[in-house]
Amino acid sequence: xxxxxxxxxxxxxxxxxxxxxxxxxxxxxxxxxxxxxxxxxxxxxxxxxxxxxxxxxxxxxxxxxxxxxxxxxxxxxxxxxxxxxxxxxxxxxxxxxxxxxxxxxxxxxxxxxxxxxxxxxxxxxxxxxxxxxxxxxxxxxxxxxxxxxxxxxxxxxxxxxxxxxxxxxxxxxxxxxxxxxxxxxxxxxxxxxxxxxxxxxxxxxxxxxxxxxxxxxxxxxxxxxxxxxxxxxxxxxxxxxxxxxxxxxxxxxxxxxxxxxxxxxxxxxxxxxxxxxxxxxxxxxxxxxxxxxxxxxxxxxxxxxxxxxxxxxxxxxxxxxxxxxxxxxxxxxxxxxxxxxxxxxxxxxxxxxxxxxxxxxxxxxxxxxxxxxxxxxxxxxxxxxxxxxxxxxxxxxxxxxxxxxxxxxxxxxxxxxxxxxxxxxxxxxxxxxxxxxxxxxxxxxxxxxxxxxxxxxxxxxxxxxxxx
Numbered sequence: 153x154x155x156x157x158x159x160x161x162x163x164x165x166x167x168x169x170x171x172x173x174x175x176x177x178x179x180x181x182x183x184x185x186x187x188x189x190x191x192x193x194x195x196x197x198x199x200x201x202x203x204x205x206x207x208x209x210x211x212x213x214x215x216x217x218x219x220x221x222x223x224x225x226x227x228x229x230x231x232x233x234x235x236x237x238x239x240x241x242x243x244x245x246x247x248x249x250x251x252x253x254x255x256x257x258x259x260x261x262x263x264x265x266x267x268x269x270x271x272x273x274x275x276x277x278x279x280x281x282x283x284x285x286x287x288x289x290x291x292x293x294x295x296x297x298x299x300x301x302x303x304x305x306x307x308x309x310x311x312x313x314x315x316x317x318x319x320x321x322x323x324x325x326x327x328x329x330x331x332x333x334x335x336x337x338x339x340x341x342x343x344x345x346x347x348x349x350x351x352x353x354x355x356x357x358x359x360x361x362x363x364x365x366x367x368x369x370x371x372x373x374x375x376x377x378x379x380x381x382x383x384x385x386x387x388x389x390x391x392x393x394x395x396x397x398x399x400x401x402x403x404x405x406x407x408x409x410x411x412x413x414x415x416x417x418x419x420x421x422x423x424x425x426x427x428x429x430x431x432x433x434x435x436x437x438x439x440x441x442x443x444x445x446x447x448x449x450x451x452x453x454x455x456x457x458x459x460x461x462x463x464x465x466x467x468x469x470x471x472x473x474x475x476x477x478x479x480x481x482x483x484x485x486x487x488x489x490x491x492x493x494x495x496x497x498x499x500x501x502x503x504x505x506x507x508x509x510x511x512x513x514x515x516x517x518x519x520x521x522x523x524x525x526x527x528x529x530x531x532x533x534x535x536x537x538x539x540x541x542x543x544x545x546x547x548x549x550x551x552x553x554x555x556x557x558x559x560x561x562x563x564x565x566x567x568x569x570x571x572x573x574x575x576x577x578x579x580x581x582x583x584x585x586x587x588x589x590x591x592x593x594x595x596x597x598x599x600x601x602x603x604x605x606x607x608x609x610x611x612x613x614x615x616x617x618x619x620x
Contacts, residue, residue: 188401188408189416191425194295196346198335200591205229207242208573211251216258216547216562220540226256228569231591236563254586255578257543258563259315259336259570260519261550262308263429263476264456264509268319268334268342269294271302272513272609282322283329287366287373288386290354291414292329294319298342303607304513309336310596310605311517313572313585316347318554320456323357323431324365326373326383330417331355331429333554337590338605351555353453354421356383357431358441359487376437380444387448390418427453427555429476433487435463442471454553456509459491465502474505474553479525481515493529496545497537507549519546524579539579 206228213224215236225240226233242248269281280297283289298319308314315336321328331353334345358379367374373382393415400408420426428445432438432455445452454474455461459482461468461475468475477499482491492498499506508523510516523542530537551561560568569592576583588596597603 185398185401188397189411191420194293194343194346196348197341197343198337198339198346198348199344200231201337201593201595203228203231203569203589203592203594205243205246206249206589206592206594207240207246208249208251208256208571209240211254211256211573212577213563214255214257214540214543214578215564216543217564218541218544220538224256226563226571228571228589228592231569231593233563233565233567233569233571235565249573249587251573254576255574255583256563257313257572257574257578258547258561259572259588259590260313260546261554261561262314262317262510262516262519263454263507263550263553264511265308265317265319265516266322266511267304267308267317267513267516268298268300268302269321270513271299272304281320282324284324284365287325287362287371287382288327288414289321289325289329290327290386290417291412292321293332294321294329294355295332295342295346298332298334298345300339300342300345301607303609304516305336306338306605306607307513308516309588309590310585310598312519313574313578313588314516314519315570315572315588315590316551316554316556316560317516318353318429320353320355320429323355323361326357326362326379327386327414327418328355328357330426333556335590337595347556349556349559352417352420352426353429353554354417354426355429355431356441358437359431359433360485361431380440383444384448387418387444387450390415390422391448394419394422421450422448424451427553429454429456429553431456433457433459434490435460438473439464439467442467442473453555454505457488457511459488459495461504461506462492462495462498465499465504468499469502469504472505474507474549475499476507476509476550476553478511478515479508479522479529493525494533494535496526497530497533497535500537500541500545501535505549505552507545507553509550520574520578520583521581524581527579539577542579 209225213221227235266281283292318333320331333347333350339345373379396409452473456476458475482488496506527537548561551557571589573587575586586598
């Protein structure tokens with residue numbers, strides 16, 4: 153277990169936000185939309201750790217929404233950003249940190265992670281991210297596999313400045329199940345990490361993975377046309393389920409429709425409660441999926457990996473669909489070959505929503521450097537990208553894709569004080585986080601051994617405790 157976690161976990165689990173679920177006060181019968189059954193049976197118990205009023209001064213600020221302040225200051229108190237500006241006068245009792253020569257950003261948000269579901273060490277006993285027993289497993293929830301003791305969480309925090317992340321099921325299935333958004337804090341339970349108020353996601357996948365997994369089993373789908381056929385048939389069942397529940401919740405009745413946990417998730421998508429995050433590489437497939445979404449009455453929030461998004465930037469912009477991409481990870485299967493390093497920059501220049509993501513326990517520790525690669529690729533192609541604008545790919549854009557942009561993703565007054573103090577330019581390979589605050593609580597300090605987490609996974613290794 154994390155040595156640091158023992159002392160902090162009790163605080164995280166001591167209480168929670170209002171844990172009443174969407175249907176907790178509903179009568180057994182309708183009417184009342186959303187009251188037919190509990191829409192939030194595993195509510196967040198997250199409580200911010202205690203922090204000190206803090207003013208960080210004399211820093212270069214990238215605010216996460218495209219703004220930059222040289223020689224600026226950030227003040228936060230009671231877990232919230234209070235003020236961001238050129239000069240801020242501290243009140244009594246405020247801890248002042250002189251960050252001369254350093255940079256401050258909002259905490260990085262990763263929209264595609266499998267930490268906790270595929271924890272370290274990577275052994276079969278820990279492999280809990282892919283329910284490869286059928287092409288549609290919308291009934292499974294990633295949060296029910298999350299192991300809070302995964303040392304990957306601490307590494308993402310301390311090496312990568314990641315303060316929020318979405319945990320998704322794997323991509324073997326057409327509909328792999330629900331995702332969950334977590335605050336990157338130390339907790340004994342998944343609920344103690346669960347981002348309060350964040351909407352659920354549905355992980356979908358197209359292309360090679362589902363047809364390979366199930367074609368090899370001699371069952372449908374074994375082709376791309378089979379992928380779409382199974383998806384469409386499933387959505388039709390979901391629409392019928394949704395109609396039955398809508399009628400019950402409107403008119404009531406003697407008996408509620410029979411519950412189906414998988415259909416509950418798909419109904420949530422159709423009703424706009426759950427966001428679709430779709431693993432997809434090829435441009436033509438993304439276009440087909442968007443047409444299918446229009447046919448069935450749902451919206452794709454984001455395509456993940458999206459190696460060929462640059463080919464259809466205009467279509468993505470018109471549909472309001474985001475792309476979560478890598479900088480240069482490609483070529484490992486046929487659908488990932490037609491990649492360009494400028495993918496993210498082209499999408500952005502065309503006005504489409506775009507962001508970086510990891511899908512990897514190592515990559516999540518250097519997403520800032522992945523964005524630096526994109527900046528370099530864009531520059532070689534004649535596309536100018538400023539550092540302050542590039543941080544939108546790590547800040548406000550992923551926050552929007554997760555439906556949490558009103559409370560995090562940028563350094564704006566009233567938002568969560570998820571803040572990283574970098575010891576230099578965050579787009580340099582020589583830079584790393586010096587301090588990381590989550591909701592105003594200092595959870596990592598490179599200069600304080602007590603705030604440098606150590607895991608059982610690293611005991612006995614050279615340099616143990618240095619959060620490699």
